Structures are given as structure tokens and as C-alpha cells.
């Protein structure tokens with residue numbers, strides 16, 4: 001069934017299985033691709049870009065399998081602006097195609113070694129062919145961020161006229177900042193009124209910020225990957241974009257975010273890319289508190305140092321005992337074990353906790369804390 005968009009709705013397009021897998025050194029097993037597609041569909045992602053049928057073999061077979069799963073999400077396949085590629089996609093039974101071609105002069109002159117007119121001709125020919133077949137069409141302007149804005153507008157207008165449903169604005173090399181992104185998207189939107197998808201890369205650490213800036217300027221689709229997996233420094237991360245929209249922009253897309261941690265762990269394992277503990281939204285450290293002041297506040301009311309509840313993304317709050325701990329953390333830790341630690345004993349214990357943590361250059365395991373308590377507090381009491 002063809003993907004039909006509604007007015008004023010913002011759509012998530014996940015490309016973990018295409019751009020994510022294009023990351024140097026990442027290969028998903030076919031079964032992993034299917035599992036990831038199912039998980040993304042389950043949490044409510046609207047469209048999944050699942051691969052490149054023109055690669056043939058396993059890749060094409062898996063795309064066909066995903067298309068037959070009967071998911072709610074629209075299934076999109078990636079293509080060059082080549083009719084043979086699009087035919088391969090159609091054979092897989094996908095309901096949507098992305099047709100990609102470079103629009104910047106640097107790409108046109110040095111990679112394609114051709115002209116702007118050639119780009120327009122090939123794009124419109126490919127779009128017209130796909131349009132006849134009745135699939136949803138995204139036209140991807142590769143290197144859109146470095147494209148002359150007047151040519152980009154001309155390109156978008158031609159795409160729309162040829163029957164494209166949207167323009168994918170690709171910051172292929174991740175060179176934009178949010179301010180410039182906003183200006184460019186606004187200009188294209190005002191001149192063409194075409195649906196726009198943001199596709200941003202993280203080379204300067206601004207992929208998520210740029211995606212949000214594009215949305216603010218009128219883009220109604222946003223391309224993401226789980227964990228921000230993707231070429232080089234990666235793409236805008238699904239979990240970051242969704243949570244930032246919800247809490248920074250107060251725009252709840254209705255995604256089941258409680259499964260974010262589980263999904264991130266699965267993709268991390270399948271991609272062989274470790275998930276850093278400090279990864280925004282899904283890192284294990286995101287709800288870990290150590291410093292005395294933070295722990296005291298978080299225990300009194302979590303909202304003092306947390307924007308949302310950890311279970312909203314499938315994480316748990318952790319009070320870590322270490323160099324920066326205060327007595328409130330110690331009392332709370334003992335309470336977790338059903339022991340009441342008097343404030344005076346917590347005061348006594350604290351210097352030992354700090355010095356052991358400095359010596360070990362890390363936080364303490366619960367067992368180590370108990371040893372310290374036994375050695376310095378309990379044994380003294382017995383004597």
C-alpha cells in the first residue's frame with residue numbers, strides 16, 4: 001500500500017538498515033536486519049529505509065522478505081537515479097523508493113563529471129518511471145548542503161513536477177550548523193512547498209541539532225538511525241531526535257520510547273559498535289548520579305537533575321558511590337539493602353569511601369562499600 005502522508009504530521013524515517021549498514025565495517029546478518037525492522041515497526045517508526053536492492057544477492061532477498069512482513073511502517077528501498085535500480089526495488093515489493101543523485105557542483109563536476117542539466121534529466125526520468133509504478137517517491141539531493149541554493153530549488157521543483165512526493169535534503173558531509181540549515185530549508189520550502197526530509201550527518205557533532213533546525217524551518221520528515229549509526233561520524237540518532245522533540249519542542253510523536261535501550265543494545269551488538277556509557281538518551285550513565293549535591297537533589301525529587309524518568313527510555317536510575325559521593329548517597333545505598341545507616345556513621349564512613357575511590361580511580365562496587373563499613377565502623381563498634 002502506498003504511503004500517504006497527513007498534513008501537520010512529522011514522520012520518522014529510519015535508515016539504520018541502509019545508511020547505518022553503510023558504516024565502514026558494519027554488516028548485519030539477514031536475520032538481524034529482519035529483527036531490527038520488526039523492532040522499529042513495533043515502536044511506531046513510520047518508514048524504514050531497508051537497503052539497496054541493486055546490490056542483488058542476500059541484500060535484495062532480505063529487502064523482499066522485510067517488504068512481505070506486513071509491517072505497519074512503509075518500506076523504502078534506496079536507488080541511484082537509474083531505471084534498472086528502481087526495477088530491482090519494485091521486484092522486492094517495497095511501497096516506497098528513494099531516488100538519489102548528487103546536486104552540488106563539486107559532485108557534479110568531480111564525481112559524475114557531467115552537468116546540472118544531466119542531473120535534472122536523469123532525476124526526472126527516474127521519478128517519472130517510479131511514478132508510473134505507483135510507489136511513494138523520495139528524491140534525494142545528495143550533498144544538498146553544498147548545493148547552490150537556486151539550483152537546489154530548481155531541482156526540487158522539477159522533482160515535484162515529475163511526481164516526487166518529497167525531497168530528501170542530505171547534508172552528506174555534515175558541514176552545516178543549525179542556523180544555516182534553518183535558512184536553507186526555509187528557502188526551499190517557501191519556494192517549492194515540497195515535503196522535505198532532513199538527512200543529516202554528525203561530522204561536527206551537529207546531526208541531531210541540524211535535523212531539529214530543519215524541522216523548525218518546515219521539514220516534515222526526519223531521517224535517523226538507531227545509536228546514530230551511519231557513514232563516518234554517523235547520522236542523527238533516532239532516540240535523540242524523538243526525545244528532543246518531546247522534551248525540548250514539546251512534540252510527542254507517539255513512539256514507544258520505553259524500548260529505546262533494548263533497541264540500542266540490540267543494534268549495538270548487531271553492528272559491533274559499542275554503545276558508550278555517556279551516549280545521549282540511552283547510555284547507562286545518563287541516569288547515574290555520583291556527586292553529593294546531585295544525589296541529594298535527585299533523591300529528594302528526581303526532577304531536580306533529570307528531565308524525564310529513566311524508565312521512559314528503558315533505563316534505571318543509579319546512585320553511584322565514589323569520590324564525589326555525599327552522605328545522602330551512602331544512607332540511600334544502605335537503604336537499598338534494607339539497612340538503616342545513621343547519619344553519624346555515614347559521616348564517619350565517607351572519608352574512607354573517598355580515599356579508596358581515588359586510589360582505585362573509579363567508583364566503588366557495593367561489596368567494597370560493605371567491606372569499608374565492616375572494617376571502619378562495625379569492627380570498631382565490636383571493640
Ligand SMILES: [Zn+2]
Nearest residue numbers: 019172199231
Ligand atoms: Zn547519509
